[in-house]
Amino acid sequence: MPRTITLSDGKKIPAIGWGNGTGGLGKSGQKAVDTGVLALKAGILHIDTAQSYYTEKETAEAIKASGLKREDVFVTTKISVTSNTKTTQEDIKRSVGESLGLLGFIPDLLLIHSPFVPEDGKIGEFWTHLEDLVEDGTLAGCSLGVSNFRPQDIEEVMKVAKIKPVVNQLEYHPYVITHLEPLLEAHEKYGIVIESYGGLSPVLRHPTGGPLKPVLSKIASKLSTESGTTVDETQVLLLWQVCRGIVAVTSSTKAENLAKIAATEKLRDLTEDELAEIEDVGKTVHFRAYKVHMTKDFPEPDLPTGE
């Protein structure tokens, strides 16, 4: 059974998801469909799409082409493109309607893609309009969440929320923990689950891997011996997230790496000592791959980058 994480509204979300917003899949048409089929056939039953990736239609096509039923796959989309940039109920209804039209179904989870999607000062109003769409049945059964929200944005939502955001999707890995501590407190307070993207950044995007690399390497080698399979550092990072109750949204366009992502599900949990070692080392460095959104009016810590 794939690992799942229970959200505050009781819905279960597969702990590992495959996103079609990176790896050149956005706007790629058939490539996004074909790679989606590969991911689903590898056993990753959770697709992360967004209006701004232009892959919502392809998400639905991949599910159909895989032979799976719609209800076998957890689908998330993110709202960002409104027909004009206003935040009226009509604008949001039209924008959500565009996503529903492309998907051909109601997603399991819908996120506001960034706190800068709503007009300035209108986050609360935007959230209320989304709640209305859940209540009037347009988004029946859909959970609501946010993405790239800073602590102050979470507070804006919580001032008005009748339906709580179930997740905040953001770049998350051990090298951003220190920066995000105030945000993690807000998540804890409101029962918001982290959905990570860019989670493999310490290994794939940091210029050297920093001090975490030997720690991940050591754990990967131990898991390889124990499982009799080849486990790499990216899998240890995914496993660390899942064991901490974080939904790991990753991606790949390659069958070999998709198989590794799926195989991560079958590995044993990391021990408390292994989890703590990853965090203790991670907190000594500050490295962020995606700067946009999360650094504005949310100062980054003065820590070494670990290069």
Ligand SMILES: NC(=O)c1ccc[n+]([C@@H]2O[C@H](COP(=O)([O-])OP(=O)(O)OC[C@H]3O[C@@H](n4cnc5c(N)ncnc54)[C@H](OP(=O)(O)O)[C@@H]3O)[C@@H](O)[C@H]2O)c1
């Ligand atoms: N909400 C937001 O603002 C936001 C922002 C960014 C991303 N996202 C979402 O999150 C998804 C993932 O984002 P991300 O690409 O930053 O995630 P990531 O997990 O940090 O990186 C994914 C990359 O890792 C590579 N990879 C996977 N397994 C590997 C392995 N075993 N060894 C070496 N490389 C491996 C893949 O390349 P190969 O194709 O070469 O395997 C892929 O390009 C996106 O597609 C999107 O859905 C959301």
